[in-house]
Amino acid sequence: MRILHTSDWHIGRTFHGHSTMDALAEVLAALTAQVQENAVDVVVVAGDVFDSATPSGPAYTLLGDALVALHETGARVIMTSGNHDSAARLGFQARLLRDGIHVLTDPLAVGEPITIADADGPVHFFGIPYLEPAIVRQHWPEGDAEGRQLRTQAQTMAHAMHLVRVGMAQHSGRSVAIAHCFAAGVDATIGLEREVRQGGLDVVPLSVFDGPDYVALGHIHGRQQISERVRYAGAPLHYSFGEQHKPRGSWLVDLDADGLAGVEWLELPVPRRLVTLTGPLEEILSEANVAAHIDDWVCAIYTDAAPQAEPMRRLRESFPFCAMVQHQPEVVAEERERSYSQRLRAAVTDAERIDAFLEHVRAGHGPTETESRLIRAVLDDRVRAEALV
Structure with missing residues (x-):
């Protein structure tokens, strides 16, 4: 049996205020073509189908179009809900979907597989929706x-996989588990979910996934091989500049009569590249940079000592798809090591204190000559005013 493992479509997500709907439609069309070309039997979508618990109308339309296209290839589709999805909204029409499309969102059904047979016998697919302990604890009092008591996602996932193994014991044959979580062993540089980056780590030990022939995971936006049979496919689009160097694609998984026979990475196209340009603003706006990146999404990090006037307007005049600008002045190493409190303690006069403050907020760059003259004139006026009181 041939399986395509994808995840984290995030239908409806914006990229710095720009819709990603057309780009995602293009990528999912390419994915569907790969399903056709590689004679895929089952497409697995491991959670975060939508980006919001309340998807827009166009988001539902894109999902419907994608599912219809995949179904027309002859492949079966098995989809689970992720932490961004509303399980109820994603799963409400599950019983109305055409034969061959399965949406698994019920925690109580994790031990009940979707069974699909090939020439070597049955393959049992166990879908585990995203399990928020505080919400699903009621199902397993x-x-x-x-x-x-199930207090963490790791405990909850361990219990769900226990139920999967019970189901495997009751259904002989090969098996695939589908889950949406943060597994131990993930490289933290490959594009983490926003919630994970903000500190919501609840790591599930790799041993929890013992048993199935293959475990298709979602939740991480870059491909990851945790073990030979436990993998993340990542998102099909780049959803942040932090993901810009990570490939987009899906895993093509082959099962033979004995279980996992091989896994191959299928690259997906990138509709618009992401690039980060760093340096003085004038250097970023150079003809060479513009020629090379005029059609790319651009994150500009300019290193000028002082903030520049209207940097985004100037950048978008040259880079129509500039999405982000940051000011990060270069700092002399010794100045970086010297703390603001140290500089303040060393100051004797008010002028020196102001100089220390400006150095702090300007990353080591103090007042210009004109600013120094103005500061001292103001201080002199204050002294004269106090003398008259």
Whole structure:
């Protein structure tokens, strides 16, 4: 059996205020072509189908179009909900979908597989929706196999995989588990979810996934091989500049009569490249940069000592797709090591204190000669005013 593992479509997400709907439609069309070309039997979508719990009308339309196109290739589709999805909204029409499209959002059904047979016998697909402990704890008040209350996602996922293994014991044959979580062993540089970056780490040990022939994971936006049979496919689009160097694609998984036979990476096209340009603003706006990146999404980090006037307007005149601008002045190493409090303690006069403040807020660059004259004139006026009181 041939399986295509994808995840984290995030239909409806914007990129710095720009819609990604057309770009995602283009990429999903390419993915559908790969399904056709590689004679894929089952497409697995491991959560975060939508970017919001309340998707817009066009988001539903794009999902419907993608599912219809995949179904027309002859492949079956198995989809689970992620933390960005509303399980109820994603799953409400599950029973109305045409044969061959399965949307799995019910925590109580994790031990009940979708079974698809090939020439080598049945393959059982166990779909685990995203499990928020505080929400799904009510479904398992008895706790885990040892009677402990489910308080963390790691505990909850461990219990869900226990139920999967019980289901595997009841259904002989090969098996695939689908889940949406943060697994131990993930490289933290490959494009983490916003919630993960903000500190919402609840790591699921790799041993939790023992048993199935393949485990298709979602939640991480870059491809990851945690083990030979436990992998993340990542998102099909770049959704942040932090992901710009990471390939986009999906895993093509082959199962033979004995289980996992091979895994191959299928690259997806990138509708518009992402690039980060760093240096003085005039250097970023050079003819060479403009010629090379005029059609790219651009993040500009300019290093001039002082903030420049209207940098985004100037950048967009040369880079129509400039999405982000940051001011990060270059700082002399020794000045960086010297703290603001140290400079303030060393100051004797008010003028020196103001100089220290300006150096602090300007990343080591103090007042210009004109500013120094103005500061001292103001201070002299204050002294004269105080003398008259």
